[in-house]
Amino acid sequence: MRDQALLDKIDLHLIRVLHTVLTERSVSRAAVRLGMHQPAVSGALKRLRDLAGDPLLVRSGAAMLPTDAALRMVEPAGAILRAAEALFSDARGFDPRSATRTFRVAASDYLDPRFLPRLVARIKSEAPLCPIDILALTPDAHYHAHLEQGEVDVVIGNWPQPPSDLHMGRLFADEVVCLVSCEHPAVRRGWEPEDWLAAEHIAPTPTHPGARGVIDAHLESLGLSRRITARCAHFSAIPDIVASSLLVLTTGRQYCERYTEQLPLAILPCPVPFPPLMYYQLWHARTHQSAAAMWLRDCVKAVAESLRKQ
Template sequence: MDFHGIDLNLLAAFDALMSERNVTRAAAQVGVSQPAMSAALSRLRALLGDPLFLRSADGLLPTPRARELADPISQALRQIEATLVKSQEFVPGEAVLTVNLGLSDYPAFVLLPALLEALGEQAPGIAVNVHAFNDRDDAVDLLDGGVIDAAIGVPPTQPEGRIFTRPILRDEFVTIVASRHPAARRGMNMKTYLSLPHALVSPEGQRHGLVDQALAQQGEQRTLALTLPQMFAVPAVVARTGMTATIMKRVALNSPAGRKLALFPPPMPLPEIVFHVIWHRRSEGNPAQHWLRALIESVAQAL
């Protein structure tokens, strides 16, 4: 294949199509009409001898060849951009804009107050619009649709070349009971743990979670007395009942009911939970977005 005289706009069109998975949005991203983007796709298909994108109910589905090309082309374009275009300096204290953040419940409770405090000090002209999501893969849909600038949560189930993630915050599980409960004095071994009624946090309404999987591996099963979607109601419920629950440590410590709880290590091994900042490739080189992600990471590290 002879690449002499190739139109670099075709590579920009390919990068936009990989980013947006939609001809209309890709056209808007590079500043051309929809027919021009469709024509660019036709030329790319002829040039590379591959359909590259197939239509599906969820938008354009990249072929294996397109996925293979995505990262090298994106990196090449970013290098060309960095070489030819001097980025505009972003001055946080002078910025007047609104950022859209996708947050699951945990970072909204644990991280958002500190983040807003930092924004108020460093960039008072930046407003924040929060979009909630429960399923980790919903963050990808929000980023793909341009609804949010970044998300904070557990990373998506499937790695996507257009979606970037970076770990920023870790937490561990603890088992809680009311401090007045006899188990608070006896300690929390497996026998005591299984003898108590349990509360389970399940945003999807399922009656089987990570704890149940760990128990099943040991041939054990607990008794569920309550299943609810909101984890931040659990400390108050446990503090006023005979129930126990296994939740993330910061949720228990930051709860208004935290002083009425006793905390124990779970009587079975459970993985540490790592929260990431998640963003789309299209915002990788944006100075304001880069500054925001750095601030989020800094605030998380301070916790």
């Protein structure tokens, strides 16, 4: 009976205030994000503290920190908000002009430096009221878990073997080439496979612990390995690094061609044969029939196709 009485005191707005205050760790910042006056947020926080029997946020010097109980509430509160967001939108169909749901896209920047800007521009043009979160594929987070938990709508990147339990849409295939400085010796004299393997290579930081990229996974299948002497979590910074060094970046031609007009870089054939790089978008079964998610996936595919035509 007590649980029912407690539930009757909780509404969705209160859950949104809870999640925002805990993630922002600031009443004033939460007020700005929620579009509320600060006293109204403070009043809602007082109600939440009374309901939880816990202070939720405590002061530590100049900062506010969530209590242990509050930390345990962040993910359930986020899950409730995501479920509520999708509860009626798909039942009524998805109208991008009037929709207000948030789209969450996790993507590497390996594909094309123009891809994410074009994708955001298309979504904001066709669904102007929908917020967009572009999330990185970081080493400390596994995209599979984010899709499963509903924290991400779609993940975009390339993989040697995409997980069989996720839905997959092919975007395009690309030739594997090498990007080097115009001053690299291989530009003048070329190279054999052993020269390429012995060269100093730069590679992206793995997307999650233990992950192997498509280049090194293929080399391993051939019984080969290259000499990686630099790694960088920011793929878009690598061309500048390559231009001012003798490092070699091995990736897709489409990505490399975007930089050769801006920087003193050259594209060379890779002396070790590779199959084409395959770029995909992945999504979970929970959003497979979602009208909003289907619209988003169509946008991703259309933007990828438009870049291939340039």
